[in-house]
Amino acid sequence: MTQHHNPLSQFELKTILPLDIAGLDFSFTNSGLLMFVAIALISAFFALSLRKASIVPSRLQVSAEMLYRMITDMMKQNVGEGGKPFIPIIFTTFMFIMTCNLLGMLPYSFTATSHIIVTFTLAIIIFLLVTIVGFAKHGLHFLSLFKPDGTPAWLAPLLIVIELFTFLARPISLSLRLAANMIAGHVMLKVMAGFVITLMVVLKPLPIPLMVILIGFEIFVAILQAYIFTILSCVYLNDAVNLH
Amino acid sequence: MKAATDLVSCVLVGTIIGVYLDKWLHSSPLCLIICILLGSAAGFKAIMKK
Numbered sequence: 490m491t492q493h494h495n496p497l498s499q500f501e502l503k504t505i506l507p508l509d510i511a512g513l514d515f516s517f518t519n520s521g522l523l524m525f526v527a528i529a530l531i532s533a534f535f536a537l538s539l540r541k542a543s544i545v546p547s548r549l550q551v552s553a554e555m556l557y558r559m560i561t562d563m564m565k566q567n568v569g570e571g572g573k574p575f576i577p578i579i580f581t582t583f584m585f586i587m588t589c590n591l592l593g594m595l596p597y598s599f600t601a602t603s604h605i606i607v608t609f610t611l612a613i614i615i616f617l618l619v620t621i622v623g624f625a626k627h628g629l630h631f632l633s634l635f636k637p638d639g640t641p642a643w644l645a646p647l648l649i650v651i652e653l654f655t656f657l658a659r660p661i662s663l664s665l666r667l668a669a670n671m672i673a674g675h676v677m678l679k680v681m682a683g684f685v686i687t688l689m690v691v692l693k694p695l696p697i698p699l700m701v702i703l704i705g706f707e708i709f710v711a712i713l714q715a716y717i718f719t720i721l722s723c724v725y726l727n728d729a730v731n732l733h
Numbered sequence: 734m735k736a737a738t739d740l741v742s743c744v745l746v747g748t749i750i751g752v753y754l755d756k757w758l759h760s761s762p763l764c765l766i767i768c769i770l771l772g773s774a775a776g777f778k779a780i781m782k783k
Contacts, residue, residue: 647771654746654775662742662779666735717735 496679500603500672519599520607527588527601556584560719567723571730578618579726582611583719590671590711594704602714603671608664615722616660623729634728663721670714674707740776747772 506517538549546554560580564572586602593600601607623631635652636645681703684696751768755761 650771651775651778654743654750654772655779657750658739658742658746658772658775658779661745662738665742666738669738 496676496683499599499675499679502604520601520604523592523599523601524585524589524607527585527592530592531584531588556580563720563723567720568727568730572723572726575618575622575726575730578614579719579722582615582722583715586611586667586718587712587715590715591708593671593675594708594711600671600675602667603675605664605668608667609660611667611718612660612663615663615725619725619729622726623732626730627732631729631732634732659725663718667714667718670710674710678703678707736780739779740773743776743779744769744772747775 502518502520504516504518505522508515508517534549535553538547538553541547542550557580560583561576564576564579568575589601589607592598593603623634635649635656637648637652640648678700681696681700685693688695747768747770748765750772751765754764754768758764
């Protein structure tokens with residue numbers, strides 16, 4: 490019993506297709522499968538909704554355009570005109586994270602974004618993009634990001650090191666936030682569901698309405714965390730594109 | 734949640750940098766202590782900025 494009701498067993502990787510290249514484990518797991526499903530769903534959604542693009546749009550087309558409009562507005566507000574070339578990567582990241590989070594809400598599914606290595610990969614892509622764009626656009630002047638305006642000269646060495654640490658902590662903080670939120674929510678759901686089994690007979694129905702509320706809350710968190718990830722990427726891109 | 738991850742990640746970065754600086758310079762606990770303190774300072778600064 491304890492083995493099947495372990496709240497953490499839902500995050501276990503299960504190998505579907507064992508694959509070993511040069512001593513490294515490239516096995517196709519349920520995490521990879523869910524990511525492929527997410528990509529297929531996103532592609533199918535946009536292919537279907539924009540197949541017959543018309544001036545008087547269908548409902549599907551409106552939903553696709555609304556998602557795109559949301560990201561472009563976010564970029565315009567946070568980055569300005571200089572952010573236009575980065576809309577594709579931000580939009581892709583948002584759609585991928587949101588679809589992975591929402592797929593994790595299905596029963597017997599797997600949340601790919603609950604593993605730090607997945608979210609860290611996404612975060613390190615954003616981090617490298619910001620760093621490369623910053624150095625390409627401003628050259629060595631980009632390093633002035635580490636020195637806040639109006640720093641006294643005697644305090645500058647200390648503050649530069651501290652700012653460097655906060656800059657390096659960005660990808661870790663981004664990935665940790667997304668993964669921690671996903672793990673916490675799913676473990677909470679599983680623990681609540683476990684109460685139905687372990688509580689005495691009279692109290693058994695009590696956690697069920699709570700579960701309904703929590704599942705609604707989890708769907709909200711899934712979308713909110715994707716939004717937070719994207720808006721923080723926009724804030725970081727703003728540092729690189731428009732250096733103060 | 735945001736403040737918590739900011740603080741944790743800053744201290745984590747400080748610890749990692751400290752451990753590797755120690756390995757490089759053979760100055761076992763010194764760099765680790767300094768970098769953890771700097772990392773905590775960076776974490777609190779990141780929280781206060783919000």
